[in-house]
Amino acid sequence: MPLNATLVLLAVAVAVGLFCAWRGAQPPDLIRGPRMIPYRFIMVLAAAVVLITVVHLMNLAGFETGQR
DSSP, X not given: OOHXXXXXXXXXXXXXXXXXXXXXXXXXXXXXXXXXXXXXHHHHHHHHHHHHHHHHHHHHHTOOOSOO
């Protein structure tokens, strides 16, 4: 994957993670009913994507992160 696509994916994953962290920390509103979107789970998935893209950026920069 090229550098530009990796940086865009990283920015989107960080934005989604921060939004889901904010929404997941809000107290439940019993009048509106239960939440139908699992914000905390989506936040964890976004954090995993951020970790993978950072490792990919390190590989693009020339560092070896795996065993060869």
